[in-house]
Amino acid sequence: MTEREDEVLARIRQGVFYTETEAAFLGPGRRADLIFDYNGTRPGDTDRKRELLERILGSVGKRTVLLAPFHAGFGSNVHIGDDFFGNVNLTFVDDVEIRIGDGVMIAPGVTLTTTGHPIHPELREDFRRFSKPITIEDKVWIGSNVVVLPGVRIGYGAVIGAGSVVSRDIPAMTVAVGTPCRVVRHITDADLPTARPPGDGH
Template identity: 75%
Template sequence: MTRAHEEEVLARIAKGLVYTESEAAFQAPRRRTEQIFEYNHTPPSETEKRRSLLVAIFGSVGERTVLLPPFHAAFGSNVHIGDDFFGNVNLTFVDDVDIRIGDGVMIAPSVTLTTTGHPVHPSRRADFGRFSEPIVIEDKVWIGSNAVVLPGVRIGYGSVIGAGSVVSRSIPPMTVAFGTPCRVVRPITDEDLATRTAGHEAVPFGSSGGPEEEAGEPGGSVRIGRSVVRECR
């Protein structure tokens, strides 16, 4: 493949148009499969080695990053992570194009962030035909277990995505959203500053599975009016 052809394929990918496995094969050297395998088999005590591997795997990675193995990525080099990130086990990045994650983001177990989908008509899926659109997760977002974030989605600052959600459209900042498809349920307000606090009967949230889980209603839930809706576990 000539350089001009490579640039044409990259331009098509950037526009979210369909491209094939053969057309994109020139990008194979950017896959970090060996380093990801090594990271997933590195003992927890070897913190410096883990850190150096994350720097080698990702396009960029901030400070105080916690990523529990195993994790998986199509490339790794197209993932950009900010400071104070917590990612629980079985996090999957389908990063054929950029996945950009801000500061202070928490992601629960078995979440998939996929920038890539496939055409509906089978004839267009020949040679693994696909399209890709970037994902952006802004600062302070919390994504619950088993959620799937689809191509082209932006999740706004501070928002909470409930467990098991399929996020097919962008979510505005400072909102609680969950469901299949994922929809905004309510805003996050100053009333939430009193939740999960001793002596308060307020809106309990589920756990990210992170290192500072608090006690509360079993399994994690959100109270809306008189009903309790399972949310983030």
């Protein structure tokens, strides 16, 4: 790696703006063709899907289910733990790392994006952007059509309500909803006895 590439990587890690041209050397980490193959693999061909997933992702745990189609800018910057379930149309904008713990469930249409762009249009030439890693801790449940923004950490056991835009860290063992996403309550032992789904008034 050249001195210039080292300097660009350092800026990326610091969350400082960088351009597409500056980051072009990261291109070999993109797994677009393998993702295309994964999304076209028959649902019952679990061995083939597992083989492709291990080649696409930076790391993947045991008993992982990722329903097709899914999308990723790179794929190689995504790390998934054991007992993961990702429903259809999960999108990883993984210019930097996305780390997902064990026992995480993600509903349809969710976007995890590590990257944003400058507000002023004059700064957006050559796709200038910044990137900050996302961390999703163990046993998190993310509802449908949620967007998780750069730099966010979602704590252990948290539940993110459908349609939320998560722009700040969410503490462990909380329910958070809305745009922007805010904590509405803590998860306690009082949530254990019921077998009813959330919101069921019967």
